[in-house]
Amino acid sequence: MAHGTAIPLTALRSGPLRGRIKVPGDKSISHRSLIFGALATGETTISGLLEAGDVLGTADVLRRMGAPIEKRGGTWHVKGRGTGGLQAPDGPLDFGNSGTGTRLMMGVLTGHSFRATLTGDTSLSRRPMGRVLKPLKQMGLSIVEGEGDRLPLTIQGPRRAIPISYALDVPSAQVKSAILLAGLGAPGETTVIETEATRDHTERMLAHFGWAPRIEAHGRGRRITVRGDAELRGQRVEVPGDPSSAAFLVAAALIVPGSEVMVENVLINPSRIGLYLTLQEMGADLELANRRDQGGEPVADIRVRHSPLKGVRVPPERAPSMIDEYPMLAALAAYAKGETRMEGLAELKVKESDRLAATAAGLHANGVAAHVDGDTLTVKGSGAATGGGTVATHLDHRIAMAFLTLGLGSSKPVSVDDTTMIQTSFPEFLGLMRGLGATFENGS
Numbered sequence: 001m002a003h004g005t006a007i008p009l010t011a012l013r014s015g016p017l018r019g020r021i022k023v024p025g026d027k028s029i030s031h032r033s034l035i036f037g038a039l040a041t042g043e044t045t046i047s048g049l050l051e052a053g054d055v056l057g058t059a060d061v062l063r064r065m066g067a068p069i070e071k072r073g074g075t076w077h078v079k080g081r082g083t084g085g086l087q088a089p090d091g092p093l094d095f096g097n098s099g100t101g102t103r104l105m106m107g108v109l110t111g112h113s114f115r116a117t118l119t120g121d122t123s124l125s126r127r128p129m130g131r132v133l134k135p136l137k138q139m140g141l142s143i144v145e146g147e148g149d150r151l152p153l154t155i156q157g158p159r160r161a162i163p164i165s166y167a168l169d170v171p172s173a174q175v176k177s178a179i180l181l182a183g184l185g186a187p188g189e190t191t192v193i194e195t196e197a198t199r200d201h202t203e204r205m206l207a208h209f210g211w212a213p214r215i216e217a218h219g220r221g222r223r224i225t226v227r228g229d230a231e232l233r234g235q236r237v238e239v240p241g242d243p244s245s246a247a248f249l250v251a252a253a254l255i256v257p258g259s260e261v262m263v264e265n266v267l268i269n270p271s272r273i274g275l276y277l278t279l280q281e282m283g284a285d286l287e288l289a290n291r292r293d294q295g296g297e298p299v300a301d302i303r304v305r306h307s308p309l310k311g312v313r314v315p316p317e318r319a320p321s322m323i324d325e326y327p328m329l330a331a332l333a334a335y336a337k338g339e340t341r342m343e344g345l346a347e348l349k350v351k352e353s354d355r356l357a358a359t360a361a362g363l364h365a366n367g368v369a370a371h372v373d374g375d376t377l378t379v380k381g382s383g384a385a386t387g388g389g390t391v392a393t394h395l396d397h398r399i400a401m402a403f404l405t406l407g408l409g410s411s412k413p414v415s416v417d418d419t420t421m422i423q424t425s426f427p428e429f430l431g432l433m434r435g436l437g438a439t440f441e442n443g444s
Contacts, residue, residue, distance in 0.1 A: 005420075006417060006420065007418060007442075008416060008418060008442075009400075009404060009415070009416055009430075009441075009442060010407070010414065010415040010416075010440065011403075011404040011405070011406070011407025011408050011410075011413060011414050011415075011438070011439070011440055012408075012413050012439040012440065013387075013408065013409065013410060013411065013412075013413070014252075014408045014409070014437055014439045015256075015437055016256060016257065016258030016259045016260075016437060017252055017253050017259040017261055017408075017436040017438060018259065018260055018436060019261060019262075019435060019436045020262040020264060021249065021262070021263055021264065021435065022264045022265055023242055023249065023263060023266065023426075023428070024048075024050045024052065024242060024245060024426065024427075024428055025239035025240065025241065025242060026239055026240055026241065026242040026244075026267045027050050027052070027054060027055060027100065027242055027244070027245075027425055028173075028199060028201050029201055029205070029239050029240070029267070029297065030046075030049050030055045030239050031054070031055055031058050031101055031104060032104070032177075032202060032205050033046045033049065033237040033239060034049075034058050034062060034076075034078060035058065035062070035104055035105070035108060036205050036206075036209050036232060036235075037067075037069075037078030037237075038065075038067035038069070038078055038080055038081060038086065039080060039082065039083050039085075039086075039181075039230075040080035040082070040209055040232035040233055040234045041080050041231065041232065041233060041234065042080055042233060043078065043080070044078040044234040044235055044236070044237060045075050045078075045236050045237070046075065046076040046077075046078065046237045046238075047074065047075050047076075047237070048239035048240065048241075049076050049239055050239065050242065050425075051427075052423060052427050053096055053097065053098075053424040053427075054097060054098035054100065054101055055101075057094070057095055057096045057098050057101055058095075058101040059076075060094075061089075061093045061094075061095065061101065061105060062078075064089040064091075064093060065088070065089050065116075066081055066086055066087035067079065067080070067081050067086060080232070082231075082232075083111065083184050083230045083231070084111055084112060084185045087114075088115065088116065089116055092117040092118070092119045092152070093105070093116055093117065093118050093119065094119050094120065095151075096121055096124065096424065097123055097395075097397075098124065098424070099124060099174070099351075102118060102120060102124065103129065103174040103177075103178050104177055104181060105118075106118070106129070106132055106133070106136055106155070106178050107177065107178030107179060107180070107181030108181050108182075109155060109157050110139050110140065110178075110181075111157065111161050111181065111182050111184055111186070112157045112185070113157050113158060113159045113160075114156075115144060115156045115157075116154070116155060116157075117145070117152060117153070117154040118151055118152060118154075118155065119151055120151045121395075122395065123395040123396070123421075125150055125151045125152070126150065127150065127350060127351075128149050128350055129151070129153070131170070131172060131175055132174065132175045133149055135164065135166045135175065135179050136178060136179070138164050138166070139158070139161045139163075139164055139182050139183075139186065139190075140157070140158025140159075140160070140161050141155055141158065141182075142155065142156045142158075143155055160185075160186070160187065161182050161183070161185050161228075163183060163186040163187060163188040163228060164179070164183075164190055164191075165190075165193065166179055166191070166193065167193040167195075168193065168194045171194060171195070171196040171197075171198045171221075172198060173199035173201070173202070173271075176192045176198060176224065177202040179192050180192060180203075180213065181202070183228055184226060184232075185229075186228040188228055189225050189226065189227055189228065190226055191223055191224065192223070192224045193218055193222075193223050194222055195218075195219060195220060195221045196220055196221050196317060196320060197222055198320045199269070199271040199272060199321075201269070201271075203215060204269075204296045205237075205296070206226065207296060208237070208295060208296045209232040209234075209235050210231070210232060210233045210235075211226070211227070211230045211231065213225055213226040213227075214226075220317070236295075238294050240295075240297055240299040241263065241264070241265045241266040241299070243266050243268065243269075243272050243275070243276070244272075244324045244325060244398075244425075245429070246263045246266045246302060247275055247325050248328060248401050248402070248426075248429065248433075249261060249263055249432065249433070250263060250276075250279070250286065251328050251332050251405050252405050252409075252433065252436070252438060253304045253436075254279070254304060254307055254309065255335045255385075255405075255406075255408065255409035256408055256409050257306050257409075258306060259306045259436075260305045260306070261303075261304055261436060262301055262302070262304075263301065263304075264301045265299055265301065266300060266301070266302050267297055267298070267299055268291065268298050268300045269297055269298060270298075270321070271321050272321060272322075273321065273322075274318040274319070274320075274321030274322030274325070275325040275328070275329060276288065276302070277318070278312065278314055278322065278329065279309075279332075281312045282309040282310055282312050282332075282336055282340075283307055283308060283309050284307045284309060285305040285306075286303070286304045286305075287304075288300040288301075288302060289301045289303055308337070309332065309333075309335055309336035309337070309381075309383075310336055310337050310338055311336045311337065311338030311339045311340040311341075311379075311381055312336075312340055312341075313340075313341045313343070314329070314341065314343065315343060316344025318344075319343075319344040319345060319347065323345075324351075326342055326348060326356075326359065327355055327359045327399055327402035328402040328405065330342065330359045330360075330370065330379050330402070331359075331362075331385075331403060331406035332406075334363065334366075334368040334379060334381050334382070334384075335381060335383060335384060335385055335409060336381035336383065337381055337383040338381060339378060339379070339380050339381070341376060341377075341378045342376065342377045342378070343375065343376045344375055345375045345376065355396060355398065355399065356372055356377060358394050358396060358399050359399065359402070360372050360377060361391075361392065362389075362399060363379065364389075365390060365391055366386060366387050366388060366403070366407075366410065367386035367388065367389070368381075384409075384410075384411065385406055385410040385411070386410060387407055387411060387413060388410075388411075388412035388413065388414070390415040390416070390417060391403040391414065391415065391416045391417065392417055393416050393419075395418070395421050396421065397421045397424055397426065398425075399416075400418065400419050400421065400422055401422060401426065403416050404419075404433075404440065405433075408433075408438050408439070
């Protein structure tokens with residue numbers, strides 16, 4: 001097993017959860033702050049960086065290519081090498097479990113004329129990379145060794161990246177970002193056309209580092225154009241709290257009677273708060289308070305109280321703004337009265353696991369009626385959850401955390417078969433939950 005010996009855990013019905021807490025830094029912004037710092041000139045300082053396996057893996061990969069990165073006190077320092085200034089690594093680049101790090105760095109490597117071998121753990125090696133490789137090949141990237149579109153792969157960057165105009169087949173911030181990162185080292189302009197707007201952290205960070213892209217409306221989506229031969233300047237970055245991590249704490253407060261929780265300094269980028277809009281539609285007593293701007297990104301404090309919930313339809317166009325939160329929403333839907341229908345979930349089939357199938361199986365194991373039909377997941381909630389089952393996590397951190405959260409309000413304990421992979425994205429999960437009053441016990 002990629003993560004060593006499995007560590008099962010059981011969640012028990014808990015008393016009221018209360019407290020004010022902060023969640024770790026946003027993973028998407030953490031990855032990008034390191035990458036942009038390495039591609040800039042001068043020094044970038046980063047506070048609030050998510051110190052989890054995926055992000056630390058990206059830092060290690062960048063170090064292997066000649067970008068000095070170190071933590072001093074509570075701040076991370078990156079000495080930039082300039083666009084196209086990274087060096088060929090002396091061995092394979094191991095991305096662990098990080099699909100985000102892999103896909104973004106494929107874009108970076110397309111802007112460098114050297115060869116690199118990309119590897120990952122068992123879970124990552126099952127994940128398809130064809131969607132990001134397709135446009136990067138048009139920009140000059142070539143596959144030297146590897147089977148199909150999965151890791152391990154050895155890739156060769158072109159002598160000079162070719163600027164392209166590319167319409168995304170499906171909404172994907174990772175593919176968009178990889179193309180824009182490759183375009184930084186290409187002559188002329190590189191354009192990405194998206195039919196539905198996706199996470200815009202790359203565009204915002206480009207502007208923060210002094211190289212703002214041109215953004216134009218395009219139907220329901222946008223045309224994003226970046227100029228090549230970029231000259232990014234090192235910056236100070238404050239990483240806000242991750243809304244995907246905050247989701248578990250918010251959900252726990254909603255389902256455990258008597259709970260009231262404030263999660264401070266959370267990113268509320270419009271492309272990331274689909275879950276919170278959905279929860280408000282379900283009747284959640286949830287407020288985004290003290291809204292403010294932090295380094296080009298909007299943040300707020302999320303106040304949430306235990307609430308009765310009702311089932312709703314979640315439209316497919318909302319999926320890009322909450323794609324990582326569907327396992328948690330599906331578990332919450334067990335506590336809602338009526339049917340919750342989540343549409344447009346094709347992307348969940350190619351995450352760390354087939355998240356759609358894994359989520360449905362976890363619900364079934366705990367007495368919750370759920371049905372998958374194509375790309376739609378329907379959960380029939382009764383206002384309460386029975387629990388009592390053991391969930392197969394398939395090395396997927398979000399499946400593990402979603403069902404541990406479900407168990408905090410269910411009448412019977414809920415077990416997961418492994419928790420080791422939680423370290424990749426949210427190592428503070430159990431500590432923060434216990435600090436609010438949640439109860440877990442080892443073993444299943």
